Amino acid sequence: IGRSLSVAIQREHTGKNLNLAEIAFDSASEGIMIMDTNGNIIGINKGFSAITGYSEEETLGVLPLIFQMGKHALWNALSKEGRWSGELTNYRKNGEQYNEWLNITVVKNKDHQTTNYVGVFSDITEIKRSQDKLYDLVNHDPLTGLPNRRLLNELFEQAIKRAQREERLIAVLFIDIDRFKSINDSLGHLAGDKLLYAVSRRIKNTIRDSDVVGRLGGDEFLVIMDSIQSTEHAAEKSQKIIHALQSEFLIDDKELFITVSIGISIFPQDGTNVDSMIKAS
Structure with a gap:
């Protein structure tokens, strides 16, 4: 009788644990999927359906995207460590990416x-999305949307690695609007901001897609010309930028004409970071 009672109590305890596990499985906000040894789905929870939009009937027997991709690192980690974790881009039933x-x-x-x-x-x-917004706030100029000094330093370091690998040069063009303060004083800061934005667009439209233009602050812009073949190429681009900025700007129904000064420095002979290249230019 004592043994029978012990077995009955154990079964009741096991049943309670299973019931609790089932409740936790169904009430979890995270998506949970159970797969067989081939990776095919044999069960999902409500959280899975809430996130993806797929019902259990639509997912049973389906091979998840990550298993379809055949990631070597995934299988290696599962084989050696018994677990894998990582960030993925996936799609809901309605086609929305998440x-x-x-x-x-x-x-x-x-x-x-x-x-x-x-x-x-x-x-x-x-x-x-929050991380991306924070990244944009930290690394981009709020007026023009261009990379700021912080991001320019990062992009310059990346350009250095490519230039060293390809044995090419990098040119940095330091662009300063002449007498910008007088424009601000006579027309106001709002008009000055509109001019800065227009200048940034015109510079961006003049350079190559592989080049980077950023705003250092005030009326100062910087162009990083990645992997150029000669210093003459940088000089030619400077002249194109000067010519592009000579045409009139229409700001608040007023025609404005500006001139700019451009300094040129070349990596590696003139510096190894943005600040030293600016000084050299």
């Missing part, structure tokens, strides 16, 4: 044989 953070864990039996994979993922789309 970002997810996915964790996949290997489930094994008592004989250490793989029986299932369990994937748990969170929708991190809003987090990514």
Whole structure:
């Protein structure tokens, strides 16, 4: 009788645990998918449907996108460590793209044989958007939308690596609007801001797609010419920019004409970072 009672209590305890696990599975806000040894889905929770828009009937037997991609790093991690995690871009049923953070864990039996994979993922789309907005605020000029000094330094370092690999030069053009203060004083800061924006667009339309234009602040702009073949190329581009900025600007129904001064410095002989290149120009 004592043994029968013990078995009954154990079964009741096991049943309660299973019931709790089922409640947790269905009430989790994260998406959960259970897969067989081939990676095909054999079960999902309500969180999965809420995030993706797919019902259980639509997903059973489906091979998730990450398994279809056959990522070597994924299978290597699952084989060696029994788990994998990473950020993915996926699509909801309505075609909307979203970002997810996915964790996949290997489930094994008592004989250490793989029986299932369990994937748990969170929708991190809003987090990514917030991060992107913060990145833009930190790294871009709010007036023109161009890279600021911080981002220019980062882009210059990347350009250096490419130039060293390809054994080419980098030109930095330092552009300063002549007598900009008098324009600000006579027409007001709002008109001055409109002029700065118009100048930034005109410079951007003059350079190559592979080049970068940024605003250092005030009336100062910087162009990074990536992987040029000669210093003459930089001089020619400077003349094109000067010519492009000589045409009139229509600001608040007023025609404005400006001139600019452009200094040129060349990597590697004139400097190894943005600040030293500006000084050399």
